[in-house]
Amino acid sequence: MARQLEKTYNPAEFEDRLYTEWSGKGYFKPAKPGAEAFTIVMPPPNITGQLHMGHALDNTLQDILVRYKRMCGYNTLWVPGTDHASIATEAKIVEAMRKEGVTKEDLGRDGFLERAWEWNRVYGGRITEQLKKIGTSCDWSRQRFTLDEGCSKAVQDVFVNLYDKGLIYRGNRIINWCPHCLTSISDAEVEYEDQAGHFWHLRYPVKDSDEYIYLATTRPETLLGDTAVAVNPKDERYAHLVGKTVILPLVGREIPVVADDYVEMDFGTGVVKITPAHDPNDFEVGLRHNLPVINVMTDDAKITEEYPAYAGMDRFEARKAMVKDLEAQGYLVKVEDHAHNVGTCYRCGTTIEPRVSLQWFVKMEELAAPAIDVVKSGELKFIPDRFSKNYLHWMENIRDWCISRQLWWGHRIPAFYCDDCGELVVTKEKEAVCPKCGKAMRQDPDTLDTWFSSALWPFSTLGWPEETEDLATFYPTTTLVTGYDIITFWVSRMIFSGLEHTGKKPFTDVYVHGLVRDALGRKMSKSLGNGIDPLEIIKKYGCDALRFTLVNGNSPGNDMRVSDERFEASRNFANKIWNAARFVLMNLDEDCTAEAPDFASLPDEDKWILSRFNALTKEVRDNLDRYELGIALSKLYDFIWDIFCDWYIELVKSRLNDKGTKTNKDAQSVLVYVLSGVMKLLHPFMPFITEEIWQTLPHNGESIMIADYPAYTDELNFPAEEAAMAKVIDAIRAIRNIRSEMNVPNSRKAHLYIVTADAATFAGKDAFFTRLASASGVEIVAEKAEDNGCVRVITDACEILIPIADMIDKEEEMARLTKELASAENEILRATKKLENAEFVAKAPAKLVDAERSKIETFTAKCEKLRAAIENLKNI
RNA sequence: GUGGGUGUAGCUCAGUUGGUUAGAGCACUUGCUUGACAUGCAAGGGGUCGUUGGUUCAAGUCCAUUCAUCCACACCA
Numbered sequence: 001m002a003r004q005l006e007k008t009y010n011p012a013e014f015e016d017r018l019y020t021e022w023s024g025k026g027y028f029k030p031a032k033p034g035a036e037a038f039t040i041v042m043p044p045p046n047i048t049g050q051l052h053m054g055h056a057l058d059n060t061l062q063d064i065l066v067r068y069k070r071m072c073g074y075n076t077l078w079v080p081g082t083d084h085a086s087i088a089t090e091a092k093i094v095e096a097m098r099k100e101g102v103t104k105e106d107l108g109r110d111g112f113l114e115r116a117w118e119w120n121r122v123y124g125g126r127i128t129e130q131l132k133k134i135g136t137s138c139d140w141s142r143q144r145f146t147l148d149e150g151c152s153k154a155v156q157d158v159f160v161n162l163y164d165k166g167l168i169y170r171g172n173r174i175i176n177w178c179p180h181c182l183t184s185i186s187d188a189e190v191e192y193e194d195q196a197g198h199f200w201h202l203r204y205p206v207k208d209s210d211e212y213i214y215l216a217t218t219r220p221e222t223l224l225g226d227t228a229v230a231v232n233p234k235d236e237r238y239a240h241l242v243g244k245t246v247i248l249p250l251v252g253r254e255i256p257v258v259a260d261d262y263v264e265m266d267f268g269t270g271v272v273k274i275t276p277a278h279d280p281n282d283f284e285v286g287l288r289h290n291l292p293v294i295n296v297m298t299d300d301a302k303i304t305e306e307y308p309a310y311a312g313m314d315r316f317e318a319r320k321a322m323v324k325d326l327e328a329q330g331y332l333v334k335v336e337d338h339a340h341n342v343g344t345c346y347r348c349g350t351t352i353e354p355r356v357s358l359q360w361f362v363k364m365e366e367l368a369a370p371a372i373d374v375v376k377s378g379e380l381k382f383i384p385d386r387f388s389k390n391y392l393h394w395m396e397n398i399r400d401w402c403i404s405r406q407l408w409w410g411h412r413i414p415a416f417y418c419d420d421c422g423e424l425v426v427t428k429e430k431e432a433v434c435p436k437c438g439k440a441m442r443q444d445p446d447t448l449d450t451w452f453s454s455a456l457w458p459f460s461t462l463g464w465p466e467e468t469e470d471l472a473t474f475y476p477t478t479t480l481v482t483g484y485d486i487i488t489f490w491v492s493r494m495i496f497s498g499l500e501h502t503g504k505k506p507f508t509d510v511y512v513h514g515l516v517r518d519a520l521g522r523k524m525s526k527s528l529g530n531g532i533d534p535l536e537i538i539k540k541y542g543c544d545a546l547r548f549t550l551v552n553g554n555s556p557g558n559d560m561r562v563s564d565e566r567f568e569a570s571r572n573f574a575n576k577i578w579n580a581a582r583f584v585l586m587n588l589d590e591d592c593t594a595e596a597p598d599f600a601s602l603p604d605e606d607k608w609i610l611s612r613f614n615a616l617t618k619e620v621r622d623n624l625d626r627y628e629l630g631i632a633l634s635k636l637y638d639f640i641w642d643i644f645c646d647w648y649i650e651l652v653k654s655r656l657n658d659k660g661t662k663t664n665k666d667a668q669s670v671l672v673y674v675l676s677g678v679m680k681l682l683h684p685f686m687p688f689i690t691e692e693i694w695q696t697l698p699h700n701g702e703s704i705m706i707a708d709y710p711a712y713t714d715e716l717n718f719p720a721e722e723a724a725m726a727k728v729i730d731a732i733r734a735i736r737n738i739r740s741e742m743n744v745p746n747s748r749k750a751h752l753y754i755v756t757a758d759a760a761t762f763a764g765k766d767a768f769f770t771r772l773a774s775a776s777g778v779e780i781v782a783e784k785a786e787d788n789g790c791v792r793v794i795t796d797a798c799e800i801l802i803p804i805a806d807m808i809d810k811e812e813e814m815a816r817l818t819k820e821l822a823s824a825e826n827e828i829l830r831a832t833k834k835l836e837n838a839e840f841v842a843k844a845p846a847k848l849v850d851a852e853r854s855k856i857e858t859f860t861a862k863c864e865k866l867r868a869a870i871e872n873l874k875n876i
Numbered sequence: 877g878u879g880g881g882u883g884u885a886g887c888u889c890a891g892u893u894g895g896u897u898a899g900a901g902c903a904c905u906u907g908c909u910u911g912a913c914a915u916g917c918a919a920g921g922g923g924u925c926g927u928u929g930g931u932u933c934a935a936g937u938c939c940a941u942u943c944a945u946c947c948a949c950a951c952c953a
Contacts, residue, residue: 009915174896190952199953217953230953264952272953281953390948395877397949419947488949517890521946553890553900558881559946561888565902572915583912628892634900649912732921740907740919771910772918827897840933848895848934855896 005585005696009578011542011675015688019132027705028137030474031070032079039076039477040066041458044146047086047120048092051130053516053524053550054483056534059136060547061513062481066137067684068624071709076830077474078137079461081144082124084285086410086450087181087189087347089686093409109408109445110227114356116409120145125200133535133545135687135704142470144461146453147411154460155411155453156428163415167363168403170415170424174276174283174607175359175402179301179315180350183406184338184377186449187231187399188489189858190343190352197340200323201333203225204229204246204273207254213238213246214333215271218340219278220326221319224296224307226255228274229287233259235270249331250322251307258289277356293356301353315353346753360413360446362376368395371496374505380495382510383627384557387484394488401421401493403449410447417442455493458506465501480507483515484557510625512557516550519563530591530685537567544686545570551685552637554630574689580645581693584671585701587656594676594698597669599715603764604728606670607721609648612639614716620681621711629685636682644674654767672697677710724761728768735773735800740875742791742808749776755784756798789876792869794820794856799865805876814873821866824859 008298022028040062045055064356070076076645093116094104104112115627124145131138144151162168175184183464200220203212213229226248228333236258244379245254262285263272276286277295280846286293296304303318309325326332343352346351348548372395374380375388382388404413417431419440425432432441456464462471476498482491491510498506518524524531537546548570554560599610616639623632648671655667676697677707683690683704694704701707739746752775754762759780766838769775790801834840843850 072909192949215953217951219953262953267952274953277951333948389880392878393949484948521888555890558889563888563902564887564937568915569901572913575915576913579913579916581912586912623892630890631892634890637898645913646917650910650917736918743907746910780917823897830897834933837933843933844895853898859941 005578005582006194007582009542009575009689010546011574011688012539013570014692015135015538015543015687016133018133018688018691022137022703022705023132023140025703027703028078029139029141030075031706032073032075033473037074037075037474037478038066038069038076039079039321040077040479040481041079041461041477041484042081042082042136043480043486044083044144044454044457045127045131045639047082047124047127047145050086051133051534051821052533053384053534055127055131055548056134056546057513057516058481059131059134060550061511061549062133062138063136063481063687064509064551064629064684065481065624067687068709070137070705071680071683071707073708075473077139077142077470079142080128080131080136080138080140081146081457081461082127083450083454084120084147086405086407086447087183087185088450089116089119089558090407090409091181091571093349104408112408130535133538133543135548137687142461144623146450146457149455150331150463151453151460152411154456154464155448156414157465158452158456158497159414159448159457160426160428161501162362167366168360168426169363170358170360170709172356172358173361173400173402174356176352177299177301177355177357178345178348178350179297179353180348181407182299182347184357184402184404185345185347185352186402186451188451189346192341192343195341195342197338197342199335199336199338200326202249202273202326202331204249205332206241207245207247211241211242213241213257214269215273216268216336217273218338219319221303221310222275222278222296222320223273223322224249224303224310225275225277225294226253226273227276227291227294228255228258228284228289230258230260230263230272230274231270232263232265233261235259235263235265237270238570239498249329250309250325256289258285258291260285260288260441278354279526279652280354283354283356283829295356297353297355299799300555314535334823336509336619356598359402360415360444362403364398364400365430367500369399369493369497370499371395374495374499380505380508380510382512384512387487387510387512387557390484391487391492395492401449401575402541403452404444404446405446405449411453413444413446413448415444417444422606436690449556449763451489454490455497458494458498459502475502475506476504477507479509481511481513484512485515487512496772509627513554514557514559517559517561519561519565521559521561532562541567541571542574542688544574544689548573548633548686551629552633555625556629564605573641574686576641576645577611577686577693579638581675581696583649584675585696588668588698589659589665592665592668592672592698593674594700595669596673599667602666604721604724605648605651605768606666607718608725609644609670609674610716611718612643612721613677613710614712616678617681617710618712619710624684633685635716636678640678640682644678648674650772651768654771680704680707680710683707725759727761727795728765730795731762731793731798731800732768732773734795735769735775735802738791738793738802738816739774740808742804742813744774744804744807746774748804748807749774750804751775751777751801752779753778753790753801754778754798755782755801756780757782758797761797765772790872792865794862794865794869796862799869810873810876814870817866817870817873821870824862826864828856828859828863831859 052267066076066078156408176190178185183185197218201216203214205212229246241257242259244257248255262281271492272286274282275295276283276291294712299305301315303313305311311323345352414426418434418439420439421436423434434441459475460479462475496505518530522530534546545567549566613737620632652667656662676694679690679694691704752769762780766778769778784801789803789804789805793800834852
């Protein structure tokens with residue numbers, strides 16, 4: 001006897017085994033050459049990373065789409081890979097080295113890179129192994145790394161192309177500098193946080209005058225770099241000072257008073273000190289007025305040698321010292337508390353220092369235009385749509401992208417300088433010779449922003465710039481799945497890069513999901529220590545339960561909370577499926593096959609479940625096609641638990657005891673048909689349990705993974721039987737209800753009289769009532785005379801008399817009937833009002849108007865019966 | 877400041893193109909050792925869908941207003 005499942009659901013026993021089998025049989029590779037392609041490239045996790053809930057969600061969603069499309073017959077490819085994460089990785093390695101007392105400089109560039117590659121060998125593999133635990137069916141034979149040879153070649157090509165087109169330039173511009181990581185970072189990498197600070201009100205003496213000019217600053221230490229004081233050109237208070245000079249306290253430098261629109265008259269005193277080297281706005285003012293740019297800090301944010309009084313002091317120490325001196329010399333007017341936003345490094349949290357420095361930039365305006373069009377035209381869609389607004393807002397206000405980083409771990413900038421004549425050459429070659437003086441050139445020591453290479457991910461992973469078969473087959477990719485937190489960092493840059501370098505959008509749909517939060521709604525973070533480790537959850541509840549929790553009832557773009565309660569509920573669902581399968585298996589004959597039964601000859605309950613299953617396939621497919629994964633899954637949950645387990649299995653139990661009959665064989669066939677069908681529908685969501693069960697059931701084919709996804713068929717559409725069974729189920733519920741309300745124990749069986757004009761609907765279904773409604777026998781009659789020993793239960797389709805009058809509390813039953821009558825009368829009233837409204841009758845769809853009419857009929861009949869039942873009760 | 881999200885049962889959340897009496901899980905009440913499952917079964921209580929207006933035959937769903945809350949972007953020295 002091959003067909004058996006372990007008595008208890010123990011996912012750890014089979015999940016790894018099945019993954020290895022699938023992988024070994026090559027199911028993760030595209031297998032339908034010629035068919036329409038469905039492609040996803042995985043957002044590459046950082047090699048520094050540990051698998052967290054965000055990865056688990058992101059990859060579960062991708063896996064669902066990929067498995068679904070694969071079963072639908074698409075030539076499906078999911079490309080995995082990892083990101084070198086230059087700044088994050090370098091920071092971790094430097095930190096590890098610091099503990100050993102080693103610095104980057106000790107190792108030298110080559111030595112450091114060796115160590116970084118070693119890091120990648122050790123930790124880069126860790127995250128991919130963890131991804132396998134959640135069932136990702138990506139093609140590992142195509143796995144890529146942003147620093148591998150191919151991706152590096154793509155990066156070089158792109159850099160050189162953009163440079164040749166004039167879209168990459170090198171310039172002295174103000175950038176965000178991290179004094180801890182010792183590198184520039186892009187605007188997107190700055191995180192702002194509210195900090196309590198102060199306004200220091202200062203006064204600068206006007207030259208050759210007794211007058212002072214009053215202003216305030218939050219960063220007094222930048223005073224050293226002031227090269228002007230600015231006022232608004234319309235400000236009459238200061239008109240007489242424009243063009244004059246003031247003496248910079250502590251420094252003694254003479255600086256001009258300039259007029260600039262940037263200054264707001266109403267804010268503070270209407271005077272701003274201008275420090276072009278250390279403030280982005282001041283930098284702009286400086287450009288407009290040709291002001292000198294004086295950098296007063298070293299790379300690690302200490303005051304430079306030029307200012308001996310403060311030289312070597314950290315910027316915050318210098319601030320204190322300078323405030324003290326300003327006060328002593330009478331330049332400090334007052335100090336106020338002031339909360340303001342301070343930019344911090346997204347990696348290390350250090351307060352960033354705006355700073356003028358020579359960096360490489362991508363000119364964005366020209367690149368952004370087509371990237372805006374492709375979304376505005378609807379050619380590239382965000383799901384849900386509201387994220388396209390975020391995207392467009394960012395794209396339309398984009399600034400040039402600082403791409404050079406003062407790091408070693410990354411793609412080195414392919415630019416070479418001649419130390420003799422200053423010539424600059426940008427080339428794909430590894431070395432360069434100065435075209436002017438013939439001397440060997442020195443390569444730019446900097447590397448590129450990590451996002452520069454991940455921007456190319458959708459095509460660099462498919463072989464671009466080579467014209468590979470993969471590129472021709474799978475590009476543009478179909479769907480990108482990612483969190484809303486990296487739309488600006490990553491998605492936007494892929495879009496303009498794809499359009500620029502391949503002439504095509506990199507993907508058609510962007511499916512955006514939210515963040516996974518803890519039970520209290522907090523972001524999971526290391527500092528809070530509230531992170532939930534997906535691997536722990538898998539150990540405890542199984543991978544399918546984890547996936548179920550992350551997807552069930554969730555809607556695109558919204559954050560979600562996870563908690564033990566939810567994981568447990570999901571595990572219980574898996575357990576329910578497991579036991580339903582066990583039940584089916586223990587009732588199958590040895591010779592039971594996967595052949596479908598002759599549908600037309602089946603009894604109502606079989607046609608009912610098949611018809612419901614059929615409708616389900618359509619709904620699930622429709623939902624999946626619209627990226628409504630959460631809705632699709634909760635429909636599957638309802639069908640499996642409520643329809644299949646709680647009703648169908650209970651309905652066929654009596655037939656299953658009738659061994660050797662046609663009806664028994666049919667029941668087996670239908671159980672197998674529906675269960676294996678619903679396992680297929682569920683497989684993309686819960687791949688392991690569905691495969692394990694499907695393999696154990698009679699089946700055709702090697703694996704559920706490569707089976708056909710069920711589709712709607714007219715052959716299984718049985719509306720009449722669906723309606724009939726709905727009436728039967730309604731009757732059983734009504735009987736259970738009154739028995740429960742009246743505390744009639746199930747052991748007290750009772751004969752039922754079903755009074756109905758529709759005998760056919762109830763005929764031949766005695767077993768349902770005896771088994772599920774504590775009936776000792778059933779009589780279907782057209783009429784039933786008054787009977788004082790019976791209570792009456794009324795449904796839309798029938799009236800049921802149950803001889804348990806002696807068991808009931810007359811008053812309670814009276815109250816119950818009265819309440820039911822009132823609610824039925826209310827329904828009539830409601831429907832009548834609607835129909836009395838001429839406009840409703842005229843404008844609403846005929847179907848709805850008819851529904852209201854038949855509602856009146858149904859409830860009128862029901863009311864009559866209820867009134868009769870009340871009269872009857874009085875006589876008991 | 878600009879843009880956006882969220883507000884539905886005690887809690888966490890679904891609710892598709894507006895259309896029966898608004899759903900689920902958890903929690904709660906009552907009753908069940910029903911030969912798959914107590915990680916279960918049956919029955920039940922609980923919501924004026926944040927506020928106020930509007931559009932419509934019809935609004936949880938669309939529009940406006942307002943309150944609360946969260947996020948993104950920008951940022952005033």
